[in-house]
Amino acid sequence: MARGIGMTQQVIGFVGFGEAAQCFATHLAGKGGPAPLVFCEGKTNRPPYSDAFQDMASACGVELVDSLPALMARADIVFSAVVVATAAPVGQAIAGLVRPGMLVVDVNASTPRAKRLVGDAVTGSGGAFVDANLMGAVSIYGAAVPLYCSGDGAARFAEWFAPLGFTIELAGPDAGTAAAVKMLRSVVTKGMEALIVEALTAASLAGVRSEALRGICEPMDATRYSKFVDMCVRTDVLHAERRAVEMDGVAEGLREIGLQPIMTEATAARLRTSARPGLGDDFAGRQAYSADDVLDAYAARMADLARDS
Numbered sequence: 436m437a438r439g440i441g442m443t444q445q446v447i448g449f450v451g452f453g454e455a456a457q458c459f460a461t462h463l464a465g466k467g468g469p470a471p472l473v474f475c476e477g478k479t480n481r482p483p484y485s486d487a488f489q490d491m492a493s494a495c496g497v498e499l500v501d502s503l504p505a506l507m508a509r510a511d512i513v514f515s516a517v518v519v520a521t522a523a524p525v526g527q528a529i530a531g532l533v534r535p536g537m538l539v540v541d542v543n544a545s546t547p548r549a550k551r552l553v554g555d556a557v558t559g560s561g562g563a564f565v566d567a568n569l570m571g572a573v574s575i576y577g578a579a580v581p582l583y584c585s586g587d588g589a590a591r592f593a594e595w596f597a598p599l600g601f602t603i604e605l606a607g608p609d610a611g612t613a614a615a616v617k618m619l620r621s622v623v624t625k626g627m628e629a630l631i632v633e634a635l636t637a638a639s640l641a642g643v644r645s646e647a648l649r650g651i652c653e654p655m656d657a658t659r660y661s662k663f664v665d666m667c668v669r670t671d672v673l674h675a676e677r678r679a680v681e682m683d684g685v686a687e688g689l690r691e692i693g694l695q696p697i698m699t700e701a702t703a704a705r706l707r708t709s710a711r712p713g714l715g716d717d718f719a720g721r722q723a724y725s726a727d728d729v730l731d732a733y734a735a736r737m738a739d740l741a742r743d744s
Contacts, residue, residue, distance in 0.1 A: 445595075448472040448510030450503065450525060451517035452480065455542055455573050455580075457495055459514065462578035464496030466599060473497045474506040477518065507532035512595075515541045515553075526553030535561035538588050538595075542567045546618065547611035554586055554610030563588030566610040567603075568617035576602075585613035626698075633689075633698045640692045668726035672718045672733075676710035679703045712736050 447463055449456045452475045460471040473492060475481060480488045482501040492499050500506045507513065507529065517525050522543035529539055530553065539557045541550060541564065554564035565588045570581040578600055584592060585606040593603040606613040631651070638647035655663065671678075682703035686696035714732050718724055 444468050445511040446472065446509055448474070448500075448506045448513045449497070450474050450506065450513060450515050450529060451477065452492070452497075453516060453518075455569060456514060456516035457491075458573040458578055458580075459516075460497050461495045462600065470496055470498045472500050472506050472510055474500050474503055476503075503528055504532055507534075510537075512538045512540065515539065515543060517543060519544050523549045523553060527556050529553075530556035530560050530562070533557055533560040533562035537562040538565065538591060539563070540565040540567050540588075540592060542569060542582075544568070544617065544621070545614060547615045550586075550614040551609075551611040558587060563591060564610055565589050565592045566613045567592070568613050570617065570620065583613045583616060586610040589613075630698045630702075633694070633696070637689050637692060637694045640694060665726045668729050669724070671706075671709050672729045673715050675706040676715070679706035679710060682706065709733070 446469050447460075449460050449471060452460070452473050456473070460473065463471050475484070475488075484492075484499055489499060500509075513529060515522065515526055515529055522541070522545045526539075526541060526543075526545075526549075533539065539553075539562050541553055545553075550566045554566060557564040564586045565584050566586045567582050567584045567589075570583050573580050579602045581602045581604065583604050583606055585608065587608050587610075589603075589605050589608065593605055597603050606616065634651065635644060635647060638644045641647075682699055686699045686703065689696040689699055714729075714736070718729065718732075
């Protein structure tokens with residue numbers, strides 16, 4: 436299959452039509468090829484489609500179809516873009532209808548295991564699978580949102596879709612590899628969101644929102660985030676126990692101003708987990724060590740606990 440212009444002659448289908456699918460489909464509809472196909476069977480939008488949904492689909496330049504078999508019979512490339520709760524069964528249903536050589540692009544925020552299961556089912560039916568993960572918001576990047584991809588079809592996906600304006604980074608041939616990175620990135624990004632909202636809600640209740648915002652942002656603005664991460668890991672092994680006690684006090688302070696300290700209590704629990712094995716004394720006696728040394732020690736401890744359980 437030719438790249439760029441040749442790709443626009445392929446029929447592309449979308450199973451699910453949320454924000455990401457709408458963005459990608461609208462972008463592809465403007466490339467001059469066949470109108471992308473869309474099948475949706477969610478709680479809100481499902482056949483028979485409402486007039487409002489049909490109008491939205493028309494504005495996006497897509498063609499609605501009434502069943503998954505109807506979409507699979509016509510599409511050459513299929514994007515699975517449904518809610519996480521249904522991603523695995525929908526992926527299995529797609530795999531059951533795959534034609535040899537078909538490319539299935541799973542953009543759902545599923546677990547690595549779920550991606551592997553769907554990928555195995557797709558390849559077992561003669562298709563090629565892409566474990567594609569959005570590493571940003573389409574509301575910011577549009578169709579150029581970074582996609583971190585793995586799977587046996589990932590290289591082909593990049594070859595075909597990069598010339599159409601997609602931003603694709605490859606993580607290897609194994610489904611689940613890219614999803615693992617996405618999942619762990621979400622631990623930080625979603626965790627930061629929750630921490631920031633908890634802190635700034637408390638600041639609002641205390642009447643110090645602007646001051647707290649400045650106190651949070653200015654130190655972060657003054658350094659590279661990678662340096663901050665390195666510092667967090669290296670000092671965690673030395674000071675986690677003391678910091679956990681400090682966070683107990685913070686949690687009490689948040690309760691005093693009327694806020695349930697959900698993330699603050701979780702932070703204290705995470706710090707106590709770091710402090711529990713007594714690794715601090717070992718690292719305090721070292722002349723030098725890296726963040727990798729700390730993480731290797733934590734991982735070894737987790738492996739030991741798993742074997743003992």
